Amino acid sequence: MPDKPKVAFYWCASCGGCEEAVVDLGADILKVVDAVDIVLWPVALDFKKKDVEAMADGSIAVAFINGAIRNSEQEEWVHMLRKKAGLVVAFGACAHLGGIPGLANFTNKAEIFDTVYGTLPIMDNAAKAVPMQSTSVGGNTLTLPDFWDSVKPLNRVIDVDYYLPGCAPPPDLIMGAVLAILKGELPPRGSVLSPNKACCDDCPRKDSKPDKIEITAVKRITTSIPDPEKCFLAEGYVCLGPATRSGCGSRCIEGNMPCRGCFGPMDGIYDQGAKFISAFASILSPKDDASIGAIMDTIPDPAGTFYRFSLPTSLLFRKKMGGPA
Ligand code: SF4
Ligand code: SF4
Numbered sequence: 535m536p537d538k539p540k541v542a543f544y545w546c547a548s549c550g551g552c553e554e555a556v557v558d559l560g561a562d563i564l565k566v567v568d569a570v571d572i573v574l575w576p577v578a579l580d581f582k583k584k585d586v587e588a589m590a591d592g593s594i595a596v597a598f599i600n601g602a603i604r605n606s607e608q609e610e611w612v613h614m615l616r617k618k619a620g621l622v623v624a625f626g627a628c629a630h631l632g633g634i635p636g637l638a639n640f641t642n643k644a645e646i647f648d649t650v651y652g653t654l655p656i657m658d659n660a661a662k663a664v665p666m667q668s669t670s671v672g673g674n675t676l677t678l679p680d681f682w683d684s685v686k687p688l689n690r691v692i693d694v695d696y697y698l699p700g701c702a703p704p705p706d707l708i709m710g711a712v713l714a715i716l717k718g719e720l721p722p723r724g725s726v727l728s729p730n731k732a733c734c735d736d737c738p739r740k741d742s743k744p745d746k747i748e749i750t751a752v753k754r755i756t757t758s759i760p761d762p763e764k765c766f767l768a769e770g771y772v773c774l775g776p777a778t779r780s781g782c783g784s785r786c787i788e789g790n791m792p793c794r795g796c797f798g799p800m801d802g803i804y805d806q807g808a809k810f811i812s813a814f815a816s817i818l819s820p821k822d823d824a825s826i827g828a829i830m831d832t833i834p835d836p837a838g839t840f841y842r843f844s845l846p847t848s849l850l851f852r853k854k855m856g857g858p859a
């Protein structure tokens with residue numbers, strides 16, 4: 535009997551939700567486990583780094599890597615997995631776009647450490663001790679990975695073959711990708727494994743979206759309850775559906791929440807946030823700068839709203855703060 539294809543799952547700067555998404559395959563996970571030989575899956579199975587190091591280059595059929603890259607250990611692991619794996623799939627919004635951890639690119643290591651280990655009200659740290667890369671304790675040296683100023687999507691560190699979008703990717707897309715890999719029926723290298731059309735095209739509310747939208751004021755879901763039948767954008771809520779790739783099954787919309795853009799942009803759009811801002815500005819009813827500015831000022835966190843998942847893959851990449859990137 536031929537060897538089963540070897541598959542690795544690995545996580546970097548992530549919340550664990552993408553690992554949960556694999557477990558959420560439910561009974562289908564058994565089909566995957568039956569069809570492949572899982573050689574690395576830190577959240578579920580106790581494989582060691584030396585086990586992976588000992589494998590021949592290219593011997594893993596596919597490595598699914600979730601999470602963004604924000605420290606030296608993650609970079610070391612993904613370089614190793616790139617060498618060991620024939621295919622690398624960026625799994626989930628953090629690996630694909632930088633994701634929620636990528637919002638840290640609005641600050642830097644010094645500010646993060648100062649806040650987390652210094653000024654947080656719950657912090658009792660009079661000595662202002664912060665994690666050191668190397669610490670001597672009882673004659674031994676303990677080391678930690680180097681924490682970087684910038685969060686990067688996976689493809690800024692290694693070559694990526696495919697992208698599974700979403701925070702987290704839904705089970706049907708995961709199974710579709712796994713089956714396509716097993717059957718060797720993959721689209722061109724570099725593809726995002728989700729339909730290349732806008733969320734609006736699949737939205738259950740699309741018939742309520744008029745051809746011409748005019749927004750006079752921005753509404754917020756924290757202060758008003760959206761009509762569950764009507765297009766969010768037409769009602770004045772920020773909904774990134776027009777600038778976001780479809781394939782999620784309208785998960786947020788079904789929960790009466792506007793789209794926040796976790797599937798990233800369609801092909802050919804480099805900056806999802808800028809694309810949406812441009813579209814949004816064009817549907818604001820007032821056309822003079824002062825009135826447009828007044829409306830935009832009512833959005834409390836514009837950068838976190840328009841770039842919630844995509845700051846590290848945007849033209850901005852990070853806030854300029856001096857020091858290394
Ligand atoms: S994509 Fe979402 S679910 Fe996956 S690791 Fe990032 S934040 Fe968590
Ligand atoms: S803007 Fe939002 S609510 Fe309206 S059709 Fe598009 S995805 Fe649906």
Ligand code: SF4
Nearest residue numbers: 782786793794795796
């Ligand atoms: S509706 Fe938007 S934010 Fe929500 S899961 Fe779908 S793509 Fe992601």
